[in-house]
Amino acid sequence: MNCSVMAPINVDNVNGTKVESPAKKALPEVETDTNGNEHKRYSYEMLVETANFLLSKTPVRPKIGVICGSGLGSYWNEGSLAETITEAQCIPYEEIPNFPVSTVEGHYGKLVFGRLGDIPVVAMQGRFHYFEGYPLWKCCLPVRVMKLLGVQTLIATNAAGGLNPNYKIGDLMIVKDHINMMGFAGNNPLHGPNDERFGPRFPPMNKAYRFEYRKIAKEVAKELNIENIVKEGVYTCLGGPNFETVAELNMLKMVGVDAVGMSTVHEVITARHCDMNVFGLSLITNECVTSYDQDAEANHEEVLDVGRMRQEILRKYVTTLVDRFSKVMKAHNP
Numbered sequence: 369m370n371c372s373v374m375a376p377i378n379v380d381n382v383n384g385t386k387v388e389s390p391a392k393k394a395l396p397e398v399e400t401d402t403n404g405n406e407h408k409r410y411s412y413e414m415l416v417e418t419a420n421f422l423l424s425k426t427p428v429r430p431k432i433g434v435i436c437g438s439g440l441g442s443y444w445n446e447g448s449l450a451e452t453i454t455e456a457q458c459i460p461y462e463e464i465p466n467f468p469v470s471t472v473e474g475h476y477g478k479l480v481f482g483r484l485g486d487i488p489v490v491a492m493q494g495r496f497h498y499f500e501g502y503p504l505w506k507c508c509l510p511v512r513v514m515k516l517l518g519v520q521t522l523i524a525t526n527a528a529g530g531l532n533p534n535y536k537i538g539d540l541m542i543v544k545d546h547i548n549m550m551g552f553a554g555n556n557p558l559h560g561p562n563d564e565r566f567g568p569r570f571p572p573m574n575k576a577y578r579f580e581y582r583k584i585a586k587e588v589a590k591e592l593n594i595e596n597i598v599k600e601g602v603y604t605c606l607g608g609p610n611f612e613t614v615a616e617l618n619m620l621k622m623v624g625v626d627a628v629g630m631s632t633v634h635e636v637i638t639a640r641h642c643d644m645n646v647f648g649l650s651l652i653t654n655e656c657v658t659s660y661d662q663d664a665e666a667n668h669e670e671v672l673d674v675g676r677m678r679q680e681i682l683r684k685y686v687t688t689l690v691d692r693f694s695k696v697m698k699a700h701n702p
């Protein structure tokens with residue numbers, strides 16, 4: 369495989385327009401998390417270094433990035449989306465400069481470059497969660513790296529508990545919108561000094577999940593004959609790692625949440641900030657327990673079992689979506 373060093377990134381910002389570089393001194397160098405662990409803040413230049421490293425390792429120039437959640441094979445390889453990627457080149461996170469490493473037991477930690485169908489993609493097999501101890505901005509570092517690599521569309525997948533009483537275990541939920549619960553408490557991946565080279569200080573979020581992609585996803589669900597298990601709803605992310613109490617779930621239900629998870633929202637905010645188009649997909653892995661009479665308890669094993677049960681369908685669905693989204697992207701940017 370040709371791994372020649374390609375022209376390094378030399379851009380003023382990720383969207384190609386010139387902006388003033390923010391004063392570096394405005395960025396706090398190190399942030400300490402609640403466990404006392406120190407996290408070095410990254411700069412734009414550091415992420416350009418990371419992206420150039422990756423570009424030197426692979427000839428693949430992805431326009432679509434996929435984050436594989438617990439339901440899409442971040443814990444196993446066999447039959448996973450990552451395994452479906454052809455001409456694959458896997459780069460472990462620990463080999464990538466400035467990248468965090470996955471700490472969830474059993475979780476993969478690698479970037480997979482290659483092709484889904486004939487579309488060049490990069491997939492994260494294993495993401496970073498807040499509950500692992502990372503600040504949100506660090507969880508989202510790979511999204512910005514993807515942007516620097518040239519990724520225009522992000523497909524963020526996750527496993528989630530179903531709150532909507534019409535949802536069944538194994539359903540897929542197209543994310544229509546999210547509620548940034550952690551943001552309500554002031555915890556936001558964009559918190560801190562803004563670097564205009566990524567995006568504006570105050571980004572809008574009312575079109576977070578691209579309407580066109582959601583429409584396509586519903587059409588594809590029909591074509592694949594899975595429309596009976598494909599729903600559309602509102603996702604929220606809580607910090608985890610514990611699953612929710614009955615009272616918490618009832619509160620979330622009241623405010624219009626359909627599915628609860630521990631990821632995605634901050635990644636989507638980061639992606640929209642740098643003007644990426646976003647599609648979100650949740651695999652409903654468990655029914656949220658909203659009554660004190662119910663005996664069931666959420667558990668991670670069930671999440672993984674349902675992920676395995678649905679991986680074939682998810683893989684086919686996401687692969688087809690990648691193909692359709694790329695056609696839309698070409699039509700917009702011939």
Ligand SMILES: O=P(O)(O)O[C@@H]1C[C@H](O)[C@@H](CO)O1
Pocket residue numbers: 436437438439472495497525526527528629630631632667668671
């Ligand atoms: O990465 P995702 O959001 O799919 O993972 C969720 C959150 C926890 O890691 C796990 C809970 O079982 O699923």
Ligand SMILES: Nc1nc2[nH]cnc2c(=O)[nH]1
Pocket residue numbers: 527528529530606608610611612628629630653654656666671
């Ligand atoms: N927070 C949360 N995350 C999940 N991931 C999979 N199921 C759940 C759930 O019920 N709650």
